[in-house]
Amino acid sequence: MRQIFFDTETTGLAAEGGDRIIEIGCVEMINRQLTGNNLHLYVNPQRASHEDALRVHGLTEAFLSDKPLFAQIADQLLDFLAGAELVIHNAPFDIGFVNAEMKRLGRSPITDTVGSVRDTLLMARDLFPGKANSLDALCRRLEVDNSNRKLHGALLDAELLAEVFIRLTRGQDSLVMDDSGDSAQSAEFKLAALDLSSFALPILQASEAELLAHERVLGELDKASGGKRIWQAA
Structure with a gap:
């Protein structure tokens, strides 16, 4: 299965109110192993970020001024996401922003391109009802190292989400492969039966x-x- 762990940073919280995407992070996983085939894009939103949003992501208007417009990266993004399952923390937020950008271009919603969308926030609420289930809270609870997360960043958050997802779904404890390159799924050990009758015990x-x-x-x-x-x- 091909999964893309997906995150965006935006100028604010209101996709329909004119806020725009400024950063996109995509981390590819196939059969529960990271491939290293990731996509990281900065986007010129042609507007300033809200003060609160700027404190979260730190991406200034000056930094983004020479970055491509969403219209210029739309095809690259759609090609990368085509047919994959998107795994997103609080999926309605990111999907809403992508769809708003697609609508401005007169194009169909992102859900027409991807295979499906999975929301890890809903998964976490089912597993940990009544508890904090932000990405930071899940990292602490599931012992995922997020010490480098001083500011929110789309690629870093997508990478953290991939680790959190593996632990939420209990398939394995880490995305790290052993030196032989074998995945955790294929690491099955069969021990031969040992005949103890041949040993003289003192x-x-x-x-x-x-x-x-x-x-x-x-x-x-x-x-x-x-x-x-x-x-x-x-």
Whole structure:
């Protein structure tokens, strides 16, 4: 199965109110293994970010001024996502922004291009009802290292989400492959039956001093229990 862990950064929270996408991160996984075939795009939104959003992602209007418009990267994005399952944390937010951009271009919704969409926020709420289920909260709960997440970044967040997803679905503990390159799915070990009858096991006898010491301990236990020990009852 081909899955794309998908995240965006935006100028604000209102896709239908004119806020725009400024960064897209896509991390590819096939059969529960990262491929390294990722897509990372910055987009010129032709507007400034809201102050609160800027504090979250740190992508200034000056930095984005020479980046391509969404119209210029739309085909590249659609080609990369075609037929894949999108895995997104709080999917309605990111899908809403992508669809708003597609609508401006007179093109069909992103769901017409991808195979399906899976929302890890809904998965987490089912698994951890009543608890905080933000990406940061899940990283802490599932012991995914997010120490590099000083600011939100679409590619970094997509990479973290991939680790969180693996642990949420309990298929394996990590995306890291061993040195042989075998996936966790194929790592099955079969041990041959061992015939123990061929081994001569030594019998260790207690010495006289050890037997006397043992009897003294039993006597002390018998005294402490008021003569109620039952393991040597006749």
